[in-house]
Amino acid sequence: MSEIVLKNVCKQYEKGQQYAVQDVSLRIGEGEFVIFVGPSGCGKSTTLRMIAGLEEISRGELWMDGALCNYVEPKERGLAMVFQNYALYPHMNVYDNLAFSLQIRKMDKKEIDRRVHEAAGMLGIEHLLRQRPGSLSGGQKQRVAIGSALVRNVKVFLLDEPLSNLDAKLRAQMRVELAEIHRKLGATMIYVTHDQTEAMTLGTKIVVMDQGRIRQADRPAEIYNHPADRFVAGFIGSPSMNFFKGTIRVPGRAAFLELEDGTMLEVPENRAGLLEEKYAGQRVVLGIRPEDLHEAGWPGGSGKTGHADRSSWKLEGEIVAREMLGSECMLYLESDAGDFAARLPVAVRGAVGEKKQLYLDMTRAHYFDAQTEKNIFYREGRDLV
């Protein structure tokens, strides 16, 4: 069993300074693949370094395998780490860099050799084994750093942006490789990344951090479909979610969201109850992902389904930019309700400067409290729906 539990862990680098990490509580089960994401400087590396034992924990508890580990030396913790800045040994060649952790354990030379070559082969750095780190490119260094963690047979891996410097192809390849290693070893992986794809595909759990605090920790699909607050909603997903300020109006039987330009969007049945009850006449923020905007004629784009009038879900804007993504196309629009982006089929018509009417799939929209920025429908890790 190798469970890692953080209880209200805080880190303050200097007295009187702001907390780099604050009240982080997290349970990481054996074999989990936990991804830390968050804007630069939010405390991801710090959290990782506290788990590794490289930073003292200012307040709170760190439990590993049921034992309090706050003051256990890094070398006793039995984990492997890939550092954000690689931390290769400059005077050793790549082979020794990979073998170092095994050599100091006086492991059998043949076994070391086998493991080093296995790791090097997997990472495609076999031809570099005799070189010094100084003569390697950034991506090559990074692979050496990954390799020197992988040769170790440990239960917990800490990886701080391990693929950040690789080219797209290699990165995709390594992503698959890491998933495979995770499956094969059954080890716990704690992984920091800025890459949305890595976060969504690799993780069994995503931890979204901001300013030293955890905003939400859940399975990738949950985070994507049921973000806890506006920050998480905006941070996860690329391009990020569109937000519109609006007010809930209940003129008759149905509830409407009035945008700033006066557009009235009817709120679908399943959302209407709570909004009518608690937010009538109040300001909320509507969040909708670019892929949930459509052209006229999308299935169910007109007529009535349920009780809401879908034909009211339209918004007009002026196209300010158009981006080809390959299989899809991004449109960036400006309107009086706010700027927004839409991900549409490549065939979509509309040039820069033209007006374009798009339909919002309100069944997939999110509603955030304008004051607290919390997701109104988020409860205890699950949406009410």
Place this chain on the structure above:
Amino acid sequence: MRKAARKWKGSSAYLYLLPCFCVFAVFLFYPFAKTIYLSLYKTNKLGQAKLFVGLENYKNLLTSEAFYNSMTVTLVFVAIVVLGSMLLGLIAAVLCSKAFPGIRVFSTSYALPMAIASSGAAMIFRIILNPTIGIVNKLTGLDINWISDPRYALVCVAVLTAWLNSGINFLYFSAGLGNIEESIYERASVDGANAVQQFFRLTLPGLSPILFYTLVVNIIQAFQSFGQVKILTQGGPGESTNLIVYSIYRDAFFNYRFGSAAAQSVVLFLIVMALTLVMFRIERKGVNY
């Protein structure tokens, strides 16, 4: 026209070197040439070359027992001094590589020997080592005449010199340690290396370029030690601390044998140069990274 300009550009480099060259010429090249010149002559008491004798000064030197004694004493002395001063400097630098309260005081005191004149330090050591009132004998309860006993005199001078030279080594090593990235120690500790392994696998190799440089400087410096011998032992008791530099001094300014002194100087120069060349040759073969 353009060609001339280019030529001027190329040779203008020498112009920049000129001031430095002048200083070297007056204080280094001229005395050196003069030394070689003198080593081929018999001189009068004023140090003027009187009679050309060719290599006779060298021949005399190489057949004299005093010279060989002086060489042996010097080599032993250099070995002790270089080892001692480098170890002292290294240990002090490693101790001061982590920040702790009061580090300023410690670093200053470790670097301080650099600022102490060798003769002044020798005076203090004379008192410390004094057989009747010296603190060494008082503390250890021994009754040894440190400076007048041929068995201990050389060691005493060598230890004093090692301490004097350790100050600059402390600075070199501190700078070298500062160049080693902190993060590799973090990685090593996660990798499972203990402090000893970290020292031998990371710190020493990381210091190797500066270690080499320090070694060369220390050897040269040790060969040239003079003041402490002059004050502490005057080459005695007997000939036991008659280092080659001191022997040169004695030959020139007591015995007025400038020719012989000059010959010894040339030999000393050759030895130091040979050592330096050998070390650079070794370095190029890969101490460095």
